[in-house]
Amino acid sequence: MNMRTTNKQNKSQFIAVDSIAAELGAVMEVAKEISLAAANAKAIAFRAREKAKGFQPITDFINELAKETLELVNDINENSLLLYQLTVNEYRTADAYRKLEQAAQMAEGAAHGKSIQARVEAAKIKMQASRGQFRWHVSQLLNQLEAVMRPARAARVIAANSRIEASQAGEYMQSLQAVAESVDNAAQIIHDNVQRCRSVLSIIVIAE
């Protein structure tokens, strides 16, 4: 692999890790919105009493899902910050290895040219170690993202149930259907954002 290809790869890796952080930030916001929708639904269901009896347990579910998503995304955020550090580290170790190798080639024939060989080898080992560490964290992150998809999928099922329950809530039907709609939209956004994160990560893994 030549230097230009590696530099390009490093750049796209930086951009990828940055875009993951941005997507996750958006997921956090949406999860907070779900939490608000759950609180709103609870208040409506309380006012509607008997007419929204079936809706009341659903609001607790929605709230739980929002909480679970927030917790998972918090963990992922920590991991994605670490991934950024690892990207910097990988960039530095790879750059040092390339430049040391270059120096070793230029020093062929120099009186002490051979003294650099051990440093080139050490730099190579360091680069491989940081690349391995990076890959391991990417796979961890992929697993965590898969975990976030689960509450998002469950939220969509709950939204469908909510619509049915809302249809029996008389004059509260419209408000409760709006809640169901916002949960459904939010779940869809989370699903799409997380899916984009996973695609970006998969591209990094393939590029490696």
Next chain:
Amino acid sequence: MKMTKIYEGSYQWIAYGRDQNKPDNIIDTNQYVVRAANRCLILDPGGVELFAPMLAAVLNHVPVEQITDLFASHQDPDVISSLGLWDQALPKAKLHAPALWEGFLRHYGCDTIEYVPIPDKGGVINLDSVELQIIPAHYLHSSANFHVYDPHAKILMSGDVGAALEAPGAPMFVDKFDAHVEKMRYFHQRWMPSNQAKRAWIERVRNLEIDMLAPQHGRIFKGDDVKRFLDWFEALPVGVAI
């Protein structure tokens, strides 16, 4: 890269510069090495672009394990942006650099090299039996700036003071001082901010015995040209962009 021994005694001073493979759009720099019995100091090791050719050139004189010390006169990229690479190449080395710039210089990457902060008043670097003096040159041009004086070899490594903007492949030594002046004027007037700092430095440096004044850019001054340079610099108004 051109390599010139500028002092040969029980230890050596070697100047490196005029790298033919350097990209055209980066300023040319001189690097200096003090090679003692078992240790070696690189003064202003240079930018990232220069790391590989510089290391390869130094290996003509020193095995890598004997490159034990680095010195950075100030924080500029042409002086020390290669730090992150030296950090990987020389894990046991020391970097002598201004205390004021430590938090800034570490941005280049300095995890394994030991940062030895130089206080404002200066200090010394002991290299086996060679003692080098670190001379304050604050505001010339950087707010925390140092030069290195070797009282035995009578060499002053003067960082940006004495620098000249030269055509590629220029000789390493000043031969015609009067002709050289025009290559230095803009550099000093524009990069040096303070006449007060300039006067304080000249007063300090006039007390030193100097056979060679070795800047980081351009040519080295020898013999009477050192005094000529100090006189010229003293008369030159600097900080002219205000």
